[in-house]
Amino acid sequence: MEQTVTAPDFASSPINQSLRPEDKLRFLREMLRIRHFEQAALKQYSAGKMGGFLHLYIGQESVAVGTVSLMGSHDHVITAYRDHGHALAVGMSMNECMAELFGKVTGCSKGKGGSMHFFAPDKNYWGGHGIVGGQTPLGLGLAYGLKYKGLKGAALCFMGDGAVNQGCFYESLNLASLWDLPVVYIIENNQYSMGTSLERSSAFRTCLAERAAGFAIDWDTCNGEDLYEVRAKAQVALDRAHGQSRPTVLEIETYRYYGHSVADAKHKIYRSEEEIERYKQDHDPIRLWKARLLTEGVLTEEKYEELDQASRTEANESVQFAEESPIPSDESITEDVYFEVDRQTTAGRTGRHFFN
Amino acid sequence: MALITYREALRHALAEEIQRDENVVILGEEVAEYDGAYKVTEGLWKKFGDKRVCDTPISEAAFIGMGIGASMLGLRPVMELMFWSFATVAWDQIVNNAGFVRYMSGGLINCPIVIRGPANGGTNVGATHSHTPENMLANIPGLKVVCPATAYDAKGLLKSAIRDNDPVMFMENTLLYGEKWEVPEEEYVIPLGVADLKREGTDVSLIAHGRAALTALKAAELLAAEHDISAEVLDLRSIRPLDEEAILRTVRKTHRAVLIEENKPFCGVDAQISSLLMEKAFDDLDAPVLRISAIDAPAIYSPKVEVKQLPRPTDVVAKVLSLF
Ligand SMILES: Cc1ncc(C[n+]2csc(CCOP(=O)(O)OP(=O)(O)O)c2C)c(N)n1
Numbered sequence: 183m184e185q186t187v188t189a190p191d192f193a194s195s196p197i198n199q200s201l202r203p204e205d206k207l208r209f210l211r212e213m214l215r216i217r218h219f220e221q222a223a224l225k226q227y228s229a230g231k232m233g234g235f236l237h238l239y240i241g242q243e244s245v246a247v248g249t250v251s252l253m254g255s256h257d258h259v260i261t262a263y264r265d266h267g268h269a270l271a272v273g274m275s276m277n278e279c280m281a282e283l284f285g286k287v288t289g290c291s292k293g294k295g296g297s298m299h300f301f302a303p304d305k306n307y308w309g310g311h312g313i314v315g316g317q318t319p320l321g322l323g324l325a326y327g328l329k330y331k332g333l334k335g336a337a338l339c340f341m342g343d344g345a346v347n348q349g350c351f352y353e354s355l356n357l358a359s360l361w362d363l364p365v366v367y368i369i370e371n372n373q374y375s376m377g378t379s380l381e382r383s384s385a386f387r388t389c390l391a392e393r394a395a396g397f398a399i400d401w402d403t404c405n406g407e408d409l410y411e412v413r414a415k416a417q418v419a420l421d422r423a424h425g426q427s428r429p430t431v432l433e434i435e436t437y438r439y440y441g442h443s444v445a446d447a448k449h450k451i452y453r454s455e456e457e458i459e460r461y462k463q464d465h466d467p468i469r470l471w472k473a474r475l476l477t478e479g480v481l482t483e484e485k486y487e488e489l490d491q492a493s494r495t496e497a498n499e500s501v502q503f504a505e506e507s508p509i510p511s512d513e514s515i516t517e518d519v520y521f522e523v524d525r526q527t528t529a530g531r532t533g534r535h536f537f538n
Numbered sequence: 539m540a541l542i543t544y545r546e547a548l549r550h551a552l553a554e555e556i557q558r559d560e561n562v563v564i565l566g567e568e569v570a571e572y573d574g575a576y577k578v579t580e581g582l583w584k585k586f587g588d589k590r591v592c593d594t595p596i597s598e599a600a601f602i603g604m605g606i607g608a609s610m611l612g613l614r615p616v617m618e619l620m621f622w623s624f625a626t627v628a629w630d631q632i633v634n635n636a637g638f639v640r641y642m643s644g645g646l647i648n649c650p651i652v653i654r655g656p657a658n659g660g661t662n663v664g665a666t667h668s669h670t671p672e673n674m675l676a677n678i679p680g681l682k683v684v685c686p687a688t689a690y691d692a693k694g695l696l697k698s699a700i701r702d703n704d705p706v707m708f709m710e711n712t713l714l715y716g717e718k719w720e721v722p723e724e725e726y727v728i729p730l731g732v733a734d735l736k737r738e739g740t741d742v743s744l745i746a747h748g749r750a751a752l753t754a755l756k757a758a759e760l761l762a763a764e765h766d767i768s769a770e771v772l773d774l775r776s777i778r779p780l781d782e783e784a785i786l787r788t789v790r791k792t793h794r795a796v797l798i799e800e801n802k803p804f805c806g807v808d809a810q811i812s813s814l815l816m817e818k819a820f821d822d823l824d825a826p827v828l829r830i831s832a833i834d835a836p837a838i839y840s841p842k843v844e845v846k847q848l849p850r851p852t853d854v855v856a857k858v859l860s861l862f
């Protein structure tokens with residue numbers, strides 16, 4: 183399959199040409215919100231306010247914000263456990279997300295899912311999945327459902343560079359191509375799966391996405407630090423899904439600044455301090471977008487400060503909201519297991535469902 | 539005797555068996571260069587090199603299946619699952635291949651593999667990461683299942699598991715990795731299928747496995763101190779093979795049994811034990827057999843609530859008191 187040929191100047195691609203200044207500022211604001219939300223979360227995690235794992239998205243913000251910015255009403259999103267960025271990008275509130283991290287009843291999943299399991303089906307956001315690769319058949323299923331219902335939409339299924347080595351991904355690619363399903367697999371290639379570099383985990387010639395060629399699926403690679411490029415290339419995939427009901431594999435180069443999770447204290451052993459610093463200095467998506475907007479005259483330093491401060495404040499307020507929210511009741515442990523039991527339907531009242 | 543952690547005990551067992559048998563190889567995600575996600579294999583790659591300790595991609599179905607295939611040829615792979623929860627991805631390999639290859643080949647092929655890793659709730663990692671599949675796997679004739687509760691047991695059982703010629707599912711607990719117990723310097727092995735009486739008593743038998751055995755021990759202390767009840771604690775250690783004699787012995791002595799597990803109740807390990815007691819100790823019992831399991835729902839994330847989902851010593855005490 184031919185690699186998609188796209189104009190190198192991504193600011194001038196039609197989908198970016200049509201942007202108004204306020205759209206561009208909104209993208210900046212959304213990236214800042216993700217970053218400040220997660221920095222606040224990190225602080226609270228370190229203070230012992232949450233349990234489990236906390237996988238930070240910081241450094242990858244342009245991927246979620248850029249792709250989600252293209253979504254129409256029948257486009258859907260599903261991702262893995264590094265899910266806070268996508269959640270905020272689709273419009274979930276900081277409050278419900280922070281409260282979920284705190285395990286509070288006001289959280290998006292009522293404190294039941296935690297960091298790895300955010301959901302908001304009302305915003306076409308289907309999680310938040312803890313098992314590596316487990317969301318890839320689900321993304322296929324969203325696409326199948328869309329096609330079945332005759333809706334013009336696509337499923338954006340995000341995954342890591344390590345997740346490409348799960349078998350179910352390939353079974354999904356085959357089905358997607360065989361049945362012409364409108365799914366876009368977005369590999370967020372941050373170059374590491376936990377402590378394992380891309381080279382140590384995956385066999386490939388030039389990139390991971392080219393594996394799609396074996397399934398007759400169109401694929402492309404993308405420089406994730408540039409929001410314009412992310413939008414331009416994701417739009418090609420969405421057009422293909424909407425117009426031809428065909429899948430795409432889009433591999434987006436990106437980088438995470440923190441460890442795999444906050445518990446990954448050794449992340450400076452498998453990669454160098456200089457490498458991390460280089461990404462922060464030269465490839466930071468927020469920094470680059472800011473510079474771009476300053477050059478375009480869309481942004482001023484004062485406006486930037488204002489947006490930065492506003493998202494910082496919003497994040498701090500979400501911490502307070504989470505702190506003040508109640509924890510789930512003991513009874514709630516066995517709620518939300520069965521629909522029929524929760525609703526006390528005839529089915530839910532027939533036979534025993536719980537065994538303590 | 540040295541006081542060492544559960545994690546170190548496992549590591550010592552691995553190191554000793556690597557040195558003892560050139561067919562022993564450790565495979566799994568992050569086991570080598572990263573020293574293990576939970577540091578069980580720390581230092582082993584440095585010491586024994588790429589051939590004996592090897593990192594795999596995140597491809598459980600493939601690498602677990604690969605270990606099973608290699609074991610058919612006489613290797614003794616010790617496969618690490620970062621979490622037993624991820625075994626679901628490799629279920630076919632474990633159940634159909636490791637479990638049944640010997641049977642279906644009429645005994646021509648055997649499968650001396652160990653699959654090990656943590657299998658526990660209680661760490662707020664949500665439902666997908668908190669599975670306790672010992673009952674499900676013990677349901678497969680052909681597989682063996684072991685759940686050590688202490689460093690001493692972990693080491694002795696792991697060495698036996700590696701030397702065993704059948705597939706052994708070895709289930710650890712992240713909450714125990716950092717806990718310390720006395721472990722002898724000299725070599726020892728603990729046979730699979732032998733329970734351990736961890737506390738003697740006369741009034742009631744608390745029967746448990748894995749971390750629940752430690753919960754039972756704490757409950758026994760409370761029962762003695764606050765209620766003048768003498769509880770005996772039997773730690774199963776091995777689920778399949780199961781030490782039925784030890785279970786019957788303790789119940790015939792105390793005439794009361796409370797079964798504790800961190801697993802979910804439906805067809806849990808303790809359901810099997812209840813059935814055993816019904817069949818073979820009915821006349822010895824002065825009270826119905828009672829069970830305490832995890833609250834029957836997927837693991838809740840909320841840290842302050844999840845602690846209540848698993849059996850606590852006070853839950854055991856309350857259950858025991860209901861018998862008197
Ligand atoms: C089936 C399965 N195996 C292993 C894990 C443990 N695990 C969680 S994330 C991860 C690394 C994944 O890396 P990648 O796909 O690159 O995503 P990233 O973390 O970089 O976003 C591993 C090994 C898991 N959650 N599920």
Ligand SMILES: [Mg+2]
Pocket residue numbers: 342343344370371372373374375376
């Ligand atoms: Mg990665």
